Amino acid sequence: MLPGWPGVVAVAVDVADLGTVRALAYPDVVGTPEPGDRVLLNVTALERGLGTGGYAVVVAVPDRPDAWPSREGDDAGHLVKARYTPLQTMVLGADDPEGAHHARLQDADDVEGMPVVAADLHSALPAVLAGIRAERPTARVAYVMTDGGALPAAFSRSAAELRAAGWLAAVLTAGQAYGGDLETVTVHSALLAARLVVGADVVVVAQGPGNLGTDTRWGFSGVSAGEALNAAAVLGGRPVASLRVSEADPRPRHRGLSHHSATAYGRVLARPADVPVPVGPTGRPATDRCLEALGPQVADLTRSAPHLRPVEVPVDGLLDALAETPVRLSTMGRGLEQDAASFLAAAAAGVHAARLTL
Structure with missing residues (x-):
């Protein structure tokens, strides 16, 4: 595990052909990886040398369902962000009818x-x-x-x-x-x-x-x-x-x-x-x-x-x-x-x- 910040878990991942790379995981979207977990990574920007801060991105923690974020509860809302991408996420909007601020x-x-x-x-x-x-x-x-x-x-x-x-x-x-x-x-x-x-x-x-x-x-x-x-x-x-x-x-x-x-x-x-x-x-x-x-x-x-x-x-x-x-x-x-x-x-x-x- 590497130092992260609010909303982000940073990890070091061993990747074939790339060696050890730094990766970011967003717990609210993919869950929280732990040492020893196998993770699915997106390394596209990293391979191209784009300005992402030198990080890959964790897409999933496939072998440990208990790490995945819960989507249950009355406060989940119905606003879908990053819509129709594999990592779309549902949030409660300030302007959501279910929200406290809708009126x-x-x-x-x-x-x-x-x-x-x-x-x-x-x-x-x-x-x-x-x-x-x-x-x-x-x-x-x-x-x-x-x-x-x-x-x-x-x-x-x-x-x-x-x-x-x-x-x-x-x-x-x-x-x-x-x-x-x-x-x-x-x-x-x-x-x-x-x-x-x-x-x-x-x-x-x-x-x-x-x-x-x-x-x-x-x-x-x-x-x-x-x-x-x-x-x-x-x-x-x-x-x-x-x-x-x-x-x-x-x-x-x-x-x-x-x-x-x-x-x-x-x-x-x-x-x-x-x-x-x-x-x-x-x-x-x-x-x-x-x-x-x-x-x-x-x-x-x-x-x-x-x-x-x-x-x-x-x-x-x-x-x-x-x-x-x-x-x-x-x-x-x-x-x-x-x-x-x-x-x-x-x-x-x-x-x-x-x-x-x-």
Whole structure:
């Protein structure tokens, strides 16, 4: 057995032709393996060297039925997530008729001006939270995990640790994603549950770890950021677009203002939204060059997308706030020292969202 985290059991498995590999098991889906168990593994991403953290995934513990999770009980609900896949799972939804919150959500249609921050990458989550806390330490924040990346919320060690540290009041899983404190059918119902059930002051919406991109204009899972802000606007929220920015990404399409943000917010998003832009010196030459170039890049974007409103957010104190996050900051393998601009852009979105609550 290896060190795991809430909702995840990590194990070492001997595999023919691969040797010993690290694997993750989700007890709520496949049960809890023990030393000596034979397990069925999915090693697809591991064999291809994809960014899964170097883990295989346990599909089943076939020889020990007592390890399998129970599907009995009146609280099982009828929402099926990861539908019609071999590992579909049934959950009790916040908007499920059997649930305790159904009456509150049945006709709900308004999040009462709640700021909603959307981000392209899961790695932006702790940085957005750092910005919120820098401006309003007592803000009650919920995270809505969409299904563009990992489906199990438990796969996100960051979300688990942020929850444990008190930086998140709740994790809500929307669409095919599952395993949050509250399960919901859509981003719309997730936002409503965050406001009306969790009592959130601010919501951050982002896909889980493991985003998908194809080096095409439209073939990337981050388009959901624009869709999330459309949902926020429809429900009477305050949409805040967290920019994907990088000073160090080797790919030109993601250097400076990423084409993902330009497409998701400039083309997919159709409602008015605020676009926080970090400004000011940091004392880091590469970071300062990136931020100086970002203003004109955002200006170009807003000329073709007048529904976007740039809002300058000074970076004073934000590097210190980012250094105090309870989880390690990492985006595409780069930390705060290697790509400060990325995390400053996300933190600026958090600062602005917090100000909207005051």
